[in-house]
Amino acid sequence: MANRFGVLLRDARRRAGLTQDELAARSGVGVRTIRRLETGSGTDPRVGTVTLLADALDVTPDERRNLLAAADGKQPRQEPPEPAPSPTAAGPAPVEGEARSVPAPGGLPAVPPEVSEAADHLARVMAARLRRAEELRRVHDPFPLPVRWRQAPEHLADHWDNICRVPAGVTAAPLDLSGEVGDIASAYRRVPSRRLVVLGRAGSGKTVLALRFVLDTLAAREPGGAVPVIFDIGSWDPTATPLRTWLVERLQRDQPGLAAAAPGGATLAAVLVDTGRVLPVLDGFDEIAEGLHRPALETLNSLSTPLVLTSRFAEYQRAVTVVDVLTSAAVVELTDLTPDDLAGYLPRTARRGTADGGSGTTWDAVLSALRDPDNAEASPPANLAAVLTTPLMVGLARTVYSDSRDRDPTDLLDATRFPTPRAVEEHLLDTFVPTVYGGQAASARDGGTRRSWEVDRVRRWLGFLADDLDRRGTGDLEWWRMGGSLRRSSRVLLVAAFACVAAALVDWLVFSPVNALVSGTPLHGHVVLVDGLVIGPVVGVPFGLLYLLVVVRRGRMPEPTRVRVRLLDRSGRQPGFRRKVVARFAAGVLGGVVAGVGYALAATVVKVLSPNWTYAVDAGVLVRVTLVDAGVYALVFGLACGVVLALAAVLEAPANLTTATSPGDLLAANRATALRLACGLALALALAIAFGGFAAIGAVQAIADPLPWDLHWNLETGLLLGLMGGMSAGLAYIVTFTAWGQWLLFTRFRLPLVGRLPWAVNALLDDAYRRGVLRRSGAVYQFRHARLQEHLAKAYRAGR
CATH class of the missing domain: 1.10.10.10 (Winged helix-like DNA-binding domain superfamily/Winged helix DNA-binding domain)
Incomplete structure (x- = not known):
């Protein structure tokens, strides 16, 4: 039957003037499934799949019967998951009139295999992460709270004609989108525009509903299809960053592997966003900074991107009043939990038995008062009833009272102690942290161990x-921005101080002993001490200056390094590669020149204080020699640092797709990268100084007059200077330019x-x-x- 069905399906699609991608977008059936069905290489389709395809093609009743007959009503044996077989799931909206409706826009464009594989990997990561999030929120312990929604007031939603994407002159019938938490994915698929707004007051369950939407949508996703991803939109500044750029940056932050280059040069994250393979679930519109709601809504209205947006009711209503509704978006509003919902949920979260030996639970008296406030033995529970209408407050109450042996929830009925609903909420919020950090609530539900804290x-x-x-x-x-709470001046001083101390320790513990051993000269304590004290600022001041100019003035802390060193491979080079190399070279030259001048001054001071000083020169000659030394060391250090930092940029390549993405894993990965980079820079800088000195000394001797002492440079001198410079600069580089170093120093x-x-x-x-x-x-x-x-x-x- 499969071949006959494929012929009928292909003929109907061509009569409708649709490509396979366009039919996939209209029907909600994956394009790969459509391709298999048309070629007869797949199994017999489900009845629900045939219904979705027939609805999308707007076939006649006879054609529908022929399709169903050809399919023979068999269920597939090994077919990938399909969308729920609802007659209205993702098909065209019902319309009044005879004209055909126009559902969601065209299908996903073809992409290289690498991009499709990246989308599949992202889907697996998102599913695993969100299942873990549900576990920690105890969403299914003992069962999900019955979050429900209804149609929002009409003035908050667009016209149904726009939502249903019908042609001009056609009137679309309203869709009934009301439902419960398990219906959210199917409700979204019934919206032809694929744009849905979920409103609710604080704690009403918007984020949990977003989790469930993503997990249910992923369960029905075809390989290579769009991946729903939750973005906490509160940090978006629409006046500074386009939405597309912000989405790409967030993907690359949370999935470092998506910073790798796709065929064509753009990053994988950019290609996924641009080809519609990321379905943005924008959580927390209300958390966008005050004054930015208007430009945010205007930006969203300028796009036709499918999306889900969550917001508190009041903030969204104010934005709509000032700007307009979200174009082509259906809007639903979460409803309050009822006393019956509480009666079905809270007793099952508590232990059996009451304090007086009864067979009920500690919640029985509270629930009885809530369900029949006129006959409550305590004062009327109006305040508590007003609070326990959102999943957030119910969850807090469950933690504070169901998970604790020494608290009685009947205390919440005390109107004297809690005269307002706000007082009840503040009590639950205030008691939450002490509860989870003490008693039975501190037991490790995830099987791990926990520390004891005051x-x-x-x-x-x-x-x-x-x-x-x-x-x-x-x-x-x-974690990389936690140190930003310190004043800028404090951060600059700390960076400079650390670099000073690091350079001084390297001089005292490494350079001076090695120099004495190689040269055969005795160590003089006061000379070694002074040497370290003057060398410290030689490194500290330049790095403090660079930190001020490169990091502080930019106003952003260093981002976590998401790279790994890879030789002779150009595939990982990202856009802006040459600009990055040039910028690194310039920064290295600047820092090296400052360090070179400082080292020349320090060397003069140390030489004058040394017992081995035998030159009789006046101050003028000493200044002249110091200036020549400054030019030599500036040239050597500047070129060496510039070349080394540029080389580091050349050797960097994006991390692979399997890179871990939790905060701790990202911190560990950045620590390893920073240490490897510092070691590599130290070695490269040591070699660059050692061998670069020969060229610099030769140039100076060719143009300078004879000096009171010889300017000589040999491999031994160069390696000693390179050793000190490389180790000091490597340590200073970590705390100045890496996120892990900033975390280490400040946090x-x-x-x-x-x-x-x-x-x-x-x-x-x-x-x-x-x-x-x-x-x-x-x-x-x-x-x-x-x-x-x-x-x-x-x-x-x-x-x-």
């Missing part, structure tokens, strides 16, 4: 992090030193994630909810 200290540390995020206007806790040293964070910063973040205080979004942490971040930040500022 609750008060944890609250202060988390409060500092929340306050820092609030001041920066973001919810992304990026792992400075912030714990002043009590803002513990010395075990990584352990704190990972433990908070496992306890459900933090969540992961790709390579960054976030607080479990914006309300929790706001509460902790407010408490930190109040107690400071």
Whole structure:
């Protein structure tokens, strides 16, 4: 039957004037499945698949019967997952009138195999990550809360004619998109424009619904198809960065392998976005900075990109009032949980048995009061009833009271203690952290072990992090930006001080002993001491200056390095490769020249103080010699540093697709990369100084007059100078230009030193994630909810 069905399907598609890609976009059936069906190489199609194809082709009743008869009603035996066989799932919208509807825009363009494989890898990563997120949120423990939605008020949505993409003169009938959490993916597929807005108040379950949408959509995805990806849109500045650029940057941040070059030169992330193989799920429109909602909505309206957008109701309504609705987007609104929902859920989260030995649970009295407030023994539970209508507050109540043996939820009915709904919410938020860091809630549900922390200290540390995020206007806790809370002047001084100390230690512990051993001259303590003290600023000042000019003035902390060294391979070169090499060379020359001049001054000071000094020269000659030395060392160090940094840029290539993407893994990978890069730079710089000195000395001797002492340069001198310069510059480079070095200096040293964070910063973040205080979004942490971040930040500022 397959061959006959394929012939009928191909004829109907050609009569409709559609390509296979266009039919795939209209029907929601994968283009590979359509290709197999038309060629007869696949198994017999499902009835639901035939219905989707027939709806998309708008065939006559007779043609529909012929298609169904040819398919013979058999279910496939080994066919990849198809979309749910709903007659309305992703097909054209019902219309009033005789004209045919026009569903979603055309299909995905063909791409090279590398891009398709990258999309499949991204899909697997997203599925694994979001399943883990559901586990840590205990979404399925014991079962998901019944999040429901209904149609939003009409003034917040576009015309149904635009949503359904019907031709001019045709009127589209409204779609019934109401449903529950398990229906979100099928509801989206019923929207022909593939643009959906989900509204709800704080804590109403928008993010959990986004998780479920992505997982359900991935379950029905065809290989090579679009991958739904959640983007926390709160950090987007539409006035500074186009949406397309921002999406690509976020993909490359969270999936370093997507920074690799695709055929044609663009990165894999860029190609995935440009070819529609990324379906953006933009979570948190309300969290965009105040004043940017208008340009954000205007930007989204200028695009026809399929997307899902979540927002708090009030913020979206204000933006729509000022600008316009989101073009072609259907809008749904999450509804409140009911007392019956609570009665079905909360008792199953608590232990059996009550304090008086009854067979119920600790929630029975509370639930009875909520369901029948007129007969409640305690005061009317209006405040509690108003609070326990969102999954966030129900989840907090479950943690505080179901997971704790020493708390009684009937306390929540006390109207004297909690006179307003806000008081109840603040109590739950305030009690959440002490609960998860103590008692039974601290047991490792994931099978791991957890550290013991003092609750008060944890609250202060988390409060500092929340306050820092609030001041920066973001919810992304990026480990490489945590040091940005320090003043710019403090950061510059710390970088310069570290470079000074590193260079001095290298001089004292390595250069001076090796020099004495090679030259056969005795060590003089005061000379060695002075040598280190003057050499320190020679390295520290240039690196402090470079840090000020290259990093601080740019206003951004160094990003994590997502590269690995690879020789003789041009395939990984990214756009802007030549510009990057030139910029590295220029920065290296600048730093080397400053260091060379400083080293000449330091060398003169040390020589004058040395007991071996036997030259009798006046101050004028000494200054002249110092200036000549400065020119020599500036030339040597400048060219050596420029060549070495440019060479490092040439040898860099993007990480592969299997690179880990959790915050801890990215930190570990960046640490390894920074150390390898520093070692490589140190060795290359040592060799460049050693052999570059011969050319520089020859040039100076050819044009300079005779000097009071000989300018000589041999391999021994060059290697000693190169050893000191390479080791000092390598250490300084780490803390100046790498994200891991900045993390080490500011977050792992400075912030714990002043009590803002513990010395075990990584352990704190990972433990908070496992306890459900933090969540992961790709390579960054976030607080479990914006309300929790706001509460902790407010408490930190109040107690400071």
